[in-house]
Each structure stands twice: as structure tokens, then as C-alpha cells.
Amino acid sequence: MAPSITLERVTYRYAPGTAPALSDLTISLPGGTCCAILGPTGSGKSTLVQLLAGILAKHHPESVGEGSLTIGDHRYTPLPNDILFPDVGLALQDPYVQISGIRETTRKEIELTLETLGRDLVNEGGNIERLMHQLGITHLAARKPTTLSGGETQRVALATILIANPDVLLLDEPATALDYGAQANLKLILQSLRGAATVLFTDTHIDLPLEVADYFVVLKAGRVQFEGNRKQFLEHLPDFADLLPVEAWGKVLSALKGDPQSPFVRRIVQAVGLL
Amino acid sequence: MVPDLRPKLAFVLFLSVCAFAFDWQILLPLIALVLLFPLALPSYHPASDRARHLFFRFILFSIAISGAIIVLNGWILQTGERVEILPGIPLFSDGLLFGVRTAARLLLLSFSVLLFFSSTPIPTCINALQQSGLPRTVVLMLLLTLHFLDSLPERINRIFMAQEARGAPVRAGFISRTKAFFSILSPLLLSSIAESVDRGVALELRGFLLEMAPSAKPALPAQPLSPLTILLLAASFFILVISIARWLLP
Numbered sequence: 180m181a182p183s184i185t186l187e188r189v190t191y192r193y194a195p196g197t198a199p200a201l202s203d204l205t206i207s208l209p210g211g212t213c214c215a216i217l218g219p220t221g222s223g224k225s226t227l228v229q230l231l232a233g234i235l236a237k238h239h240p241e242s243v244g245e246g247s248l249t250i251g252d253h254r255y256t257p258l259p260n261d262i263l264f265p266d267v268g269l270a271l272q273d274p275y276v277q278i279s280g281i282r283e284t285t286r287k288e289i290e291l292t293l294e295t296l297g298r299d300l301v302n303e304g305g306n307i308e309r310l311m312h313q314l315g316i317t318h319l320a321a322r323k324p325t326t327l328s329g330g331e332t333q334r335v336a337l338a339t340i341l342i343a344n345p346d347v348l349l350l351d352e353p354a355t356a357l358d359y360g361a362q363a364n365l366k367l368i369l370q371s372l373r374g375a376a377t378v379l380f381t382d383t384h385i386d387l388p389l390e391v392a393d394y395f396v397v398l399k400a401g402r403v404q405f406e407g408n409r410k411q412f413l414e415h416l417p418d419f420a421d422l423l424p425v426e427a428w429g430k431v432l433s434a435l436k437g438d439p440q441s442p443f444v445r446r447i448v449q450a451v452g453l454l
Numbered sequence: 455m456v457p458d459l460r461p462k463l464a465f466v467l468f469l470s471v472c473a474f475a476f477d478w479q480i481l482l483p484l485i486a487l488v489l490l491f492p493l494a495l496p497s498y499h500p501a502s503d504r505a506r507h508l509f510f511r512f513i514l515f516s517i518a519i520s521g522a523i524i525v526l527n528g529w530i531l532q533t534g535e536r537v538e539i540l541p542g543i544p545l546f547s548d549g550l551l552f553g554v555r556t557a558a559r560l561l562l563l564s565f566s567v568l569l570f571f572s573s574t575p576i577p578t579c580i581n582a583l584q585q586s587g588l589p590r591t592v593v594l595m596l597l598l599t600l601h602f603l604d605s606l607p608e609r610i611n612r613i614f615m616a617q618e619a620r621g622a623p624v625r626a627g628f629i630s631r632t633k634a635f636f637s638i639l640s641p642l643l644l645s646s647i648a649e650s651v652d653r654g655v656a657l658e659l660r661g662f663l664l665e666m667a668p669s670a671k672p673a674l675p676a677q678p679l680s681p682l683t684i685l686l687l688a689a690s691f692f693i694l695v696i697s698i699a700r701w702l703l704p
Contacts, residue, residue, distance in 0.1 A: 234655060264661045271659070276652040279660075280601055281580040295661040339660055 181211035182251025189246035215388030218398035224381035232269035236260035268345030277336035330361035350380035464686035469566035481558035520557035527553030
């Protein structure tokens with residue numbers, strides 16, 4: 180069963196005495212949800228997902244973290260200082276660095292994750308094929324991973340994490356390098372994971388989150404501006420006019436198919452100055 | 455099946471020992487042998503078109519550098535007979551001989567190492583290291599270093615393009631390129647360090663440094679050394695001992 184995630188009063192500084200990257204964060208995510216972490220650049224989105232993956236403290240030994248994190252039955256007080264993989268998998272913002280380059284083919288690159296975990300490749304063969312098919316990368320199986328395009332690399336990078344079957348999947352701005360078709364593919368992948376894993380992904384835009392997320396957290400300067408389910412998020416949309424790009428609001432309005440004269444739509448239009 | 459790289463490594467070791475132990479009359483045929491290997495032996499064929507291009511480009515570059523080393527030594531070390539090769543530049547036989555000796559050593563050392571890396575794909579190299587039971591941290595460090603070297607030409611080209619886009623005359627001529635090289639050093643170093651750190655983190659996030667589970671693929675059982683490897687290692691050891699003895703004894 181996909182675990183719930185709870186952060187209690189989490190404050191995180193990269194060095195003592197500096198401004199906190201995350202400040203007094205209290206978030207409670209139900210298990211199995213697909214959660215979008217939204218906010219502008221520098222709001223703490225990447226710090227949050229790296230903290231959840233357990234990578235931060237290890238690579239910033241001088242950093243200071245307070246508060247507690249609970250993932251399923253595991254409570255981390257102090258915050259985790261070691262990688263939580265394969266229970267928690269994180270796909271980084273730059274997919275190219277996720278490719279090790281020590282395997283000749285894409286399929287072998289995916290197998291590398293299983294090898295490091297000591298899993299039997301013969302038994303996992305079916306899972307690899309299923310995952311590659313699901314991600315639309317079956318035709319890339321024999322290709323050299325370092326010769327793939329941006330979108331293809333992103334999907335292969337995702338496969339290297341998903342093959343470990345993590346209970347919690349963290350994606351740092353997964354839609355950045357993707358074209359329209361690849362984004363549609365990512366949407367299907369995230370939808371297929373619903374219930375099987377707790378998924379958190381960060382984004383500075385709201386197009387993809389509005390289509391796939393059922394839980395939303397909005398950050399600003401390391402603080403939680405909003406946390407709630409889809410219905411609550413839609414009700415508060417106009418409050419985030421300064422956080423989310425204006426050009427996306429037209430799509431929001433059409434997605435909502437709201438009455439242009441309704442007070443809600445008028446609030447959005449007024450807030451972002453579409454007229 | 456991970457290929458056994460030990461014969462190739464033993465050959466590199468043998469050539470390196472020879473480079474220090476022998477004089478240029480023996481080193482020159484060895485250099486010729488190294489240059490023939492990529493053409494004659496399948497296991498020494500360049501691993502890719504890029505590797506082939508870089509290998510042969512490096513040879514041309516090395517020949518130019520060697521010429522410069524020989525001439526400079528002949529000009530600076532003014533002992534022995536005066537030799538009139540270049541008009542207007544006085545060169546001396548002792549210096550020229552010293553230059554030939556130095557250049558031959560450098561050429562053999564650099565060609566032998568380059569021959570190994572140009573004919574061994576990085577994944578094969580890392581696989582062999584990993585399977586040999588080396589600690590994962592060491593493999594990770596080697597991997598990041600090799601990645602850095604592998605991506606260096608492309609990275610330099612990208613930075614050159616960025617400088618060109620800003621109007622810098624980086625390709626106008628040899629002097630412009632040399633001047634521009636210093637201006638690209640800092641972005642080159644910074645971007646390389648940043649990417650190496652990120653790649654290391656990404657591999658850790660895939661469990662690369664986790665302790666292997668009991669069912670994990672173990673290191674390959676120790677295979678016996680091939681007769682060729684034994685021969686090369688023995689020859690290297692013998693040459694090394696003789697050289698040290700000759701150096702120590704009057």
C-alpha cells in the first residue's frame with residue numbers, strides 16, 4: 180500500500196545562520212495521491228523533494244534541519260540523512276545526469292538499477308519490458324543511452340527509478356524538457372501510478388498539475404502558501420495569481436469550462452488581468 | 455560476459471616500463487608497433503568513429519609537439535657538434551639527441567595509454583572494474599572522471615559556440631583560439647564540476663553506493679591470467695629490475 184507522507188514543522192537551512200530554504204513546513208499527504216508541489220523558482224520545491232529522498236543532509240553536511248518526517252510507518256526525527264532508495268525514488272530535474280553511461284544500451288542502463296539492488300535480472304525481465312512499453316521506450320532498448328534526445332532521456336531516466344518499484348516517487352520538474360507528445364505520455368504514466376505509489380512532482384506551471392494531480396501544495400519562499408485537495412485548490416486558484424504564470428490562466432479557464440460571468444471566473448480574470 | 459582487460463593493461467604496463475628503460479633506438483620501433491595495432495588487431499580497433507578521429511588527431515598533434523621538443527633541446531643544450539638543419543637557428547647534437555630520447559619516451563607513454571582507452575569503450579572499462587571487486591566508491595570516481603574526459607571536446611565546442619554567439623572572435627585564427635582558450639577554462643571547469651556532482655548524486659539516488667544485497671551479482675571469480683598476460687608482466691618486471699640494477703650499480 181502506498182504510504183502517506185507527513186512533514187511536521189520542518190525547517191531546513193543549507194548552512195547555520197543562513198535564511199531557511201524551507202520554513203516551518205507542515206504538510207500531510209494521503210497515501211497513493213499524486214501531489215503537485217507548485218511555486219516559483221527559489222520557493223523550495225527542489226529542496227523539499229531532495230529532503231524527502233534523503234539526499235540533502237548527506238551532500239550538505241553543514242546543513243541544519245529541524246522537525247520530523249513520517250513516511251508510512253517510518254518516522255524520521257531528526258530528518259533522514261541517508262538515501263531512502265528504493266523505498267523513495269527521485270528523478271532529478273536534469274535527466275542527462277541520471278544516465279550512468281556505463282551501460283551500452285538503454286535496456287542495460289535500466290537493468291543497472293536492479294543490479295545495484297541485487298535483484299535477479301532473469302525474474303525481472305518481464306517487468307523491464309512492461310515498464311519500457313508503458314513509457315514508450317521499447318524501440319530504444321538497443322540504443323546507446325547517451326545518444327537519446329531530451330524527451331527520450333527523460334523517459335529512460337524515469338524508467339531507471341520506476342524499475343525499483345518505489346513506494347514514493349518524487350519527480351523534480353519532470354515536464355521541463357518534454358514536448359507536447361511526451362507530456363501527454365508523462366500524464367498517462369502518472370495516472371497509471373495512481374494508488375500504487377505516492378507521487379510528488381514539482382512544477383512551475385499549472386498545466387500538467389491540473390490534469391493529473393489530486394493534491395496540491397503551493398510554496399513561496401520556503402513556506403506553505405496552500406495545501407489541499409483538487410477541489411480546494413480550484414477554489415483558491417485566484418489567490419496564486421502572483422505565483423503562477425499568467426499565460427497558463429487562459430488554459431485554466433477553458434479547462435474549468437466555467438461561466439464567464441460567474442463570480443469565480445471573474446475573480447480569476449480580475450486577479451491575473453486577462454482582460 | 456565482461457571481457458578480460460588484463461592482457462591489454464599488461465601491454466600498457468610493458469610499454470610504460472620500456473619507455474623508461476630503453477633508449478630511442480628501441481622506442482621508435484615500439485612506437486611504430488603501437489601505431490600499427492589499431493589497424494592490425496581487432497581488439498585494438500578504435501571503439502567508435504569519434505575515438506578513431508581523436509586517436510589519429512592526437513598522433514598528428516604529438517608529432518608536432520615532438521618536433522618542437524627536439525628543436526628546443528637542440529637549441530638550449532649547446533654541447534656536442536653544431537648541426538645546420540634549420541637556417542639561422544644554431545642546433546647542437548647532444549641537445550638534439552636528448553630531445554629525441556625525451557620525445558620518444560613521451561610518445562610511447564601517451565600512445566600506449568591512448569591505445570588502451572581508444573579501443574576500450576567506457577562501459578566495458580567500468581564493467582570490468584566493477585566486476586573485479588573494486589569498491590563502488592572508487593568505481594564511481596573513475597566513472598565520473600572518464601565521463602568528464604569523454605564529454606570534454608563536446609563541452610569545449612559548446613562553450614566556444616556560446617562565446618561566438620556573444621561576438622567573441624574565437625575561431626578567427628590560431629592566436630584568437632589560444633586567447634579564447636583561457637576565457638573558456640573557468641566555465642569549462644565550473645560546468646564540469648557541477649555536472650560531476652549532479653551525476654554522482656543521481657547515481658547514489660539509484661542505489662549505486664548501497665551495500666549489495668546477498669543475492670546481488672558477485673564479483674567474478676578470480677580467473678587465471680592468460681599466458682600472454684603472464685609473459686608481458688614477467689617481461690615488465692624483468693626489465694624494471696635490470697634497469698634499477700644498472701642505475702644503482704656503478
